Amino acid sequence: GAVVSQHPSWVICKSGTSVKIECRSLDFQATTMFWYRQFPKQSLMLMATSNEGSKATYEQGVEKDKFLINHASLTLSTLTVTSAHPEDSSFYICSARSSYGYTFGSGTRLTVV
Amino acid sequence: DQQVKQNSPSLSVQEGRISILNCDYTNSMFDYFLWYKKYPAEGPTFLISISSIKDKNEDGRFTVFLNKSAKHLSLHIVPSQPGDSAVYFCAASAANSGYALNFGKGTSLLVTP
Numbered sequence: 314g315a316v317v318s319q320h321p322s323w324v325i326c327k328s329g330t331s332v333k334i335e336c337r338s339l340d341f342q343a344t345t346m347f348w349y350r351q352f353p354k355q356s357l358m359l360m361a362t363s364n365e366g367s368k369a370t371y372e373q374g375v376e377k378d379k380f381l382i383n384h385a386s387l388t389l390s391t392l393t394v395t396s397a398h399p400e401d402s403s404f405y406i407c408s409a410r411s412s413y414g415y416t417f418g419s420g421t422r423l424t425v426v
Numbered sequence: 427d428q429q430v431k432q433n434s435p436s437l438s439v440q441e442g443r444i445s446i447l448n449c450d451y452t453n454s455m456f457d458y459f460l461w462y463k464k465y466p467a468e469g470p471t472f473l474i475s476i477s478s479i480k481d482k483n484e485d486g487r488f489t490v491f492l493n494k495s496a497k498h499l500s501l502h503i504v505p506s507q508p509g510d511s512a513v514y515f516c517a518a519s520a521a522n523s524g525y526a527l528n529f530g531k532g533t534s535l536l537v538t539p
Contacts, residue, residue, distance in 0.1 A: 319469070347526050356428070357470070357515065357529040370524070406469050410525055415460070417469035 315341045317409050319418025326397055326425055334392045334421045336407035341416075342387035343409035348380075351404040351420075360405075363390055397425040429453045430518050432530035439537050445503040447533050449516030452497065456518040460527070461490060461501045463512045470515060474501070506537045 316339040326332050336346060344365050349357040361377075363369040363384035371377045379401075381393040390409075394401055402425045407418040431450045439445045447461075457478040462470035476483040476490045476499070483490050489502045503510055513534045517527040 323467075345524070349529075354531075356430075356531045357527075359526050359528070362524050362526055404467065408527065414472065414475070415527060417472075419469045420467060422467055 315339075315409070315411055315413035315416040317343070317407060317416045317418040319407055319421060321421055322419060323422040324424070326423070328398055328425055329396055331393055331395045332397055332423060334394075334405055334407075334423075336390050336392075336409070336418045338388045338409050338411070338416070341409075341411050341413060343390065343411060344387060345410045346384055346390035347408045347410070348382060348390075348392050349406045349408065351406065357406060360392075394423065397423070399425045401425050428531070429456075430516055430528045430530040432514075432516055432533050434533050435531070436534040436536070439506045439535065441508055441537055441539050442505045445501075445506045445510065445535055445537065447501040447503075447514050447516070447535065449499050449501075449530055450497055451499075451518050451528075453518070453520060453528070454497070455520040455522055456528075457521060458519045458525075459490070459492060459499050460517045460519075461488070462515045462517060463510075464515055464532070465512055473514075503535075506535075508537045508539055510537050511535055 318337045348360045361369045361371045369382035384390040406420040460475040461473040464470045513532040516530040
């Protein structure tokens with residue numbers, strides 16, 4: 314079946330630094346990647362949709378200059394949290410849509426201190 | 427604005443009995459619905475889905491029912507097992523919004539021996 318490898322699984326960073334999260338589709342091509350964020354006891358909220366080779370589409374309220382998404386190839390999409398602050402601490406998950414359906418990464422727990 | 431709603435944050439069921447998890451949605455353009463099981467700090471695990479052209483889909487112990495006129499779907503698990511204890515998310519997508527998944531807030535299911 315389809316597998317999306319997401320890493321790191323957890324990261325602690327200092328306030329003001331940037332963190333990059335990678336999602337790789339291992340045995341299929343992900344033309345579309347969705348990025349979600351989940352706060353404790355909350356739903357998975359869609360942040361942005363990225364299509365390979367084009368600019369990401371951000372949901373309302375999500376700062377595109379703060380959450381940089383790059384989908385340069387059919388197997389790799391990255392989310393960079395720039396100038397991270399404690400309020401960015403959350404669980405970030407990617408999901409690829411393909412003929413296999415929706416495949417989720419295992420998530421990244423980001424803690425900004 | 428939460429377009430997918432799971433109004434029961436938690437549910438406790440005895441082993442062997444039926445678990446019924448409910449989900450309501452507001453967007454009439456949703457045409458594909460999914461249920462996921464999730465553990466903390468992990469990505470969602472796909473359980474079962476249903477297209478809007480159907481009103482029932484069954485896979486082993488899991489059955490999803492869709493009532494389009496009521497904008498309501500439910501997941502039935504029978505018989506429930508202790509290993510089913512997890513948070514269950516209902517999700518929906520629409521072709522006209524790029525197939526991004528909209529999630530409910532989840533229902534925490536506890537199956538007791």
